[in-house]
Amino acid sequence: MRSVTVWACVCGVRYRAICQTGFIPENKTEVACLRCESFTLIAGIPQNISEEVAEGDWRSVPGGQLQ
Ligand SMILES: [Zn+2]
Secondary structure (H helix, E strand, O other), X not given: OEEEEEEEXXXXXXXXXXXXXXOOOOOEEEEEOOOOOXXXXXXXXXXXXXXXXXXXXXXXXXXXXXX
16 A cells, blocks of 8 residues: 655655555654755655655655665
């Protein structure tokens, strides 16, 4: 099962990820911000992560993963 998660890092950058939640919805993944390297815990296994570059405009994060 897929879900879309949008979150804001503590530094203010907004990210969006399509997540694979599978049969264990409480699965969580820790992702690191590209700018400040703060960790955020999100639900599921993220795929196709994007960052917001302008109001409503999203750009793919290189590699599709924040690690
Ligand atoms: Zn950040």
